[in-house]
Amino acid sequence: MGARVSVGVSLKMYFGHRQARDWFARVAEIARTHPAVTGGDVELFVIPTYLQVLPALDAFAGTPVLVGAQDAAAEDAGAFTGEVSPAELAEVGVQVVEVGHAERRRLFCExxxxxxxxxxxxxxxxxxxxxxxxxxxxxEADVAAAEVMAQLQSALADAPAGRVLVAYEPVWAIGAPEPAPAEHIRAVAGALRAAVPTLPGRAGSGVIYGGSAKPGLLGALDDSVDGLFLGRFAHDPSALAAVLDEAAELASRQTEAAG
Incomplete structure (x- = not known):
């Protein structure tokens, strides 16, 4: 793991089981044939519901697509009715896990x-x-940057070493018709992107933008982010394919800039 550009999709609780399996099949075909994904320049991860994790792992077997979970317990095992263990998620082949989404904080008091x-x-x-x-x-961007930097430091203060994908999602932009203004994202995500590489033990980490992210946004953000975290705008696989094309262009520009 650790491509130049990362594109993720959270399905939240929008799809039923059959609909999700159909979507997996279509996205798996895109992944098998997209040069940037197969070549490793663009990392694609998909986060379905818990019940959809195992069929997702089957559908994406043989592709570079990573399968994630939308949440995980803070404990590995024990008397925690209704929770899902991060150890078990890793055991079945899950590689990424969403943590701290605004809906978890608001609806479940995290x-x-x-x-x-x-x-x-x-x-x-x-x-x-x-x-x-x-x-x-x-x-204002400077106030927002200070707030998200405090959240980042709190989440990672005592965490073990390892790669982290920081998903910058302004709460006021989640579910909105449009993402946050590009200049705002560039300022706040850019501050995060400057800070993350300096964190000890976080090799390969990056910053992606979520919050009504959709096709056309990545090109407007220049090099202030390392990718996008998509929601409902990726329900149409063709829209996801368009974002992967944009990610491939960003990866190419980064390669050229690196010399």
Whole structure:
């Protein structure tokens, strides 16, 4: 893991089982034939519901697509009815896990302390946390940057070493008709992207943008992000394919810039 550009999709709870399996099949075909994905320049990960994880692993077998989970417990085992163990997720082949999404914080009262515990649990089990952070209210870029940097430091303060994908998702942009303005994303995500490589033990980490992300956005963000985290705008596989094309262009530009 550790491509130049990462593109992820969370299906949340939008798809039923049959619909999800059909979507997996279509996306697997795209992944098998997309040069940037097969060549490793673009990393694609898919995060379905828990019940869809095993069929997703089957559907994406033989492709570079990584399968993730939308959440994981802070503990590896024990009397935790209804929870899903990060150790078991790793055992079945899951490689990434979403942590700290705004909906988990709002609907299930997850605090910064819970997010930190889940981030640590993911890392100690060899999973890559997709660590969701973002300002709760719309604010100037410098204020937003300070808020998300505090969230990042809180989540990683006592976490084991390992790669992390930081998903910058301004809470006010999640579910909105449009993403946050490009200049705002560039400023806040750019600050995160400058900070993440300096964190000890975080080799291969990067910053991706979520929050109503859709085709056409990645090109407007220049080099301020390392990819996108998509939601409903990826329900159409052709839209996902368009984002993968944009990611391939970004990866090419980064390769050229690196000399």
């Amino acid at each position: 605090t910064d302390e819970v997010v930190a515990a889940k981030t640590a649990a993911a890392l100690r089990n060899g999973l890559v946390p997709v660590l969701c952070i973002g300002e709760t209210e719309r604010a």
